[in-house]
Amino acid sequence: MNLIFRLLLTFNATSLLVIIFLVQKGYALGHFFPILCPYLVDVSNYTSYFVYLLVPVLMTWLSIVMCPKLGKDEFKSGAVVSIEHANNSFLPSYLGYFFVALSIGSPEALFFVYGILFVFTFLSQALYFNPLFLVFRFEFYNIVTSDGASIFLISRNKYKLPKDVVIQTAYRINNYTFIEKV
Amino acid sequence: MDYLIAKIKRMSNPAHYKVLSGHTTFQFEVDDYSLVEYSPDHNLDEDGLFKISDFTEKGYCLDFLKQDLVSTSFNEIPADKYKKVSYLCAIQESAICFQKVTPSTYLNRSLLKFGENVTIENSDNKILINPFPDAVFIPSQNILVFRNLGTISSIFKGVDALYKEATHEEVNSFLNEPFIALSDGYDASRVSKPNRKRVALAIESFAGLEGEEKTQIMDYIHEYCENISYDEGEKKFSISNDEELKFLLYGIEQRFYTTILGDEKRLANSVQTLG
Numbered sequence: 473m474n475l476i477f478r479l480l481l482t483f484n485a486t487s488l489l490v491i492i493f494l495v496q497k498g499y500a501l502g503h504f505f506p507i508l509c510p511y512l513v514d515v516s517n518y519t520s521y522f523v524y525l526l527v528p529v530l531m532t533w534l535s536i537v538m539c540p541k542l543g544k545d546e547f548k549s550g551a552v553v554s555i556e557h558a559n560n561s562f563l564p565s566y567l568g569y570f571f572v573a574l575s576i577g578s579p580e581a582l583f584f585v586y587g588i589l590f591v592f593t594f595l596s597q598a599l600y601f602n603p604l605f606l607v608f609r610f611e612f613y614n615i616v617t618s619d620g621a622s623i624f625l626i627s628r629n630k631y632k633l634p635k636d637v638v639i640q641t642a643y644r645i646n647n648y649t650f651i652e653k654v
Numbered sequence: 655m656d657y658l659i660a661k662i663k664r665m666s667n668p669a670h671y672k673v674l675s676g677h678t679t680f681q682f683e684v685d686d687y688s689l690v691e692y693s694p695d696h697n698l699d700e701d702g703l704f705k706i707s708d709f710t711e712k713g714y715c716l717d718f719l720k721q722d723l724v725s726t727s728f729n730e731i732p733a734d735k736y737k738k739v740s741y742l743c744a745i746q747e748s749a750i751c752f753q754k755v756t757p758s759t760y761l762n763r764s765l766l767k768f769g770e771n772v773t774i775e776n777s778d779n780k781i782l783i784n785p786f787p788d789a790v791f792i793p794s795q796n797i798l799v800f801r802n803l804g805t806i807s808s809i810f811k812g813v814d815a816l817y818k819e820a821t822h823e824e825v826n827s828f829l830n831e832p833f834i835a836l837s838d839g840y841d842a843s844r845v846s847k848p849n850r851k852r853v854a855l856a857i858e859s860f861a862g863l864e865g866e867e868k869t870q871i872m873d874y875i876h877e878y879c880e881n882i883s884y885d886e887g888e889k890k891f892s893i894s895n896d897e898e899l900k901f902l903l904y905g906i907e908q909r910f911y912t913t914i915l916g917d918e919k920r921l922a923n924s925v926q927t928l929g
Contacts, residue, residue: 544675545725546655617724641655641676647729 477542480535481645482594485602487528488566489589492573493582495521532604539643539653547617547639554616555634558624561612562603610651613637627652656746657725660739660755661809670718670743671731679744680751680787689799690926694817694851695907697924698801706816709791709798714812719750719791736779741809744787748794751787752809818854819847828853829893831860833872834902835885838894846896852903859906875905878919 500520502513572589576582605612605626613625615637626645629652631637642650657675690696692704706712710720723745737760744751753759761777789800789809800806807814820828826842828834845853863871875891876884879901883892893899901921904910909922 543672543730544655545657545672546675547726548724550722551724551726617726618722619724619727621724621727623726642726644726644730650726 474542477535477538478594478646480531480538481602482590484528484532484535484604486569486586486589486593487531488603489569489573489586490582491521491524491528492570493576494524496574528604529607532602532608536605536608536651536653539651542643542645542651545642545644545650547637547642549635549638551618552615552634552637553618555631555637556614558612558614559606561614566603622648624649625652626650628654655725656744658742658744659728660731660735661741661743662731662735663738663740665735665738668729670728671735672725672728673731673742675725678746679742679783680746680749680753680790682746682749682751682787682790684749684790684792684795684799687799689797692803692816694803695855695924696926703799703801704803706798706813707796709796712813714810714815715798716810719793723750736781739781741788742781742783748792750791750793752789752791752806753784754788754805754809755781817851819850820853820857824857825850825853828857833868833889833891835888835890835892836894837892840894840899844896845899849896849899849903852900852907856903856906871906871908874908874910875902878910878921879905 498517500517501515501523502520504512506513569589572585576585609628610626611628611630613627613631615623615625615634617623625637625642626649627639629636639652642652644650655675656678658673658677658679659670660673661670686701687703688699688701689703689705690698692706696704698704709715725745739755741755742753744753759782761780761782763777765775765777767773767775786801788802789798789806791798798810803814803817807817822842825845829836829842829845860868869889872884872889872891875882876886879898882898882901884890885892891898891902893902904921904923907925909925910919911922912919
């Protein structure tokens with residue numbers, strides 16, 4: 473279960489690379505299956521790009537729906553001693569994706585680069601920053617628990633102070649990443 | 655939220671891993687039991703449990719019990735470590751329950767499962783949870799309660815120091831006390847295990863007695879133990895077997911008494927200080 477969930481999150485976090493590549497190359501939907509689905513050829517580029525974007529959005533929604541299948545944890549009052557808003561920290565890594573995607577020349581290169589990126593994102597497990605969570609009104613926080621452990625929390629609540637963080641059920645994505653689904 | 659963690663053998667930093675959460679593993683209410691401060695020679699009643707007070711101040715208390723527990727601080731247990739669990743620890747609302755895990759706690763048998771269709775289930779990767787935990791820490795009272803010290807000594811390293819058993823030398827020097835005369839070839843090497851435990855306690859009790867009190871104790875033992883031959887002139891008990899030694903040791907602990915009604919002489923094989 474956890475494995476499927478992590479694969480899904482990794483896909484969501486890295487899929488933007490593929491989309492940017494397709495947009496940069498101007499590959500519309502019709503480009504892929506001209507013989508199987510000839511009606512796709514008439515689909516405009518804008519519609520195609522929108523459809524591409526819809527895939528990770530739906531996958532992200534699916535991953536949020538699947539959360540309750542993960543292990544549960546509780547944050548009691550006083551369990552958190554420090555909190556830091558982390559919405560912006562994904563930006564540097566995402567800019568990285570953009571530049572890599574823009575400079576990829578061929579589908580083979582994309583296949584290879586995306587493969588490497590996917591494996592490393594999956595193994596690092598820390599980089600589940602998925603800006604699409606922001607679309608679903610989630611916020612990212614770096615929190616420190618009372619015994620000094622640093623944790624990455626994804627939540628819809630707008631926490632400001634450590635004492636605000638009292639969570640009945642937080643789902644454990646991995647040992648350092650938790651998500652609160654309200 | 656209640657959760658369960660496991661200690662993995664031969665692993666440190668971290669040694670404890672989270673197993674699951676949101677489930678109450680042990681149904682335990684400390685109020686259902688009468689608690690007795692641990693003493694090696696006490697025989698527990700059916701509803702009784704031993705306790706160790708001020709537990710977090712003891713050297714054998716586990717470090718993680720001394721601080722506020724946060725479930726997020728425990729990593730999830732890797733599936734391949736299930737065979738290496740040395741104990742389970744359920745962190746619950748008002749009690750932290752421990753269960754020792756031994757090779758026999760793992761289910762390695764086939765199970766017949768009834769239902770629509772009867773099927774054989776292999777019971778790999780299953781750990782049996784006992785109805786009663788081996789030890790329970792009550793944070794609000796700072797006590798550890800348990801039934802058997804031997805069982806929990808692998809969980810709380812060093813707690814077996816409470817279970818004193820006299821060494822061969824100590825038994826030897828005790829048997830050489832002036833009020834004991836050995837006969838029939840009885841010597842320190844033939845002293846049984848339970849008696850070694852009693853000797854350890856008796857040495858302490860006896861050392862606390864004044865000269866006059868010692869004489870009183872001798873007379874008291876002689877009064878109750880007619881089966882042990884006593885030389886009144888030399889004030890020596892003749893000990894020829896384990897049974898006689900046991901009664902002598904009970905005497906030193908003042909375990910004999912006479913009932914108020916009926917004047918029946920009795921031995922208390924387990925005692926508890928009142929008040």
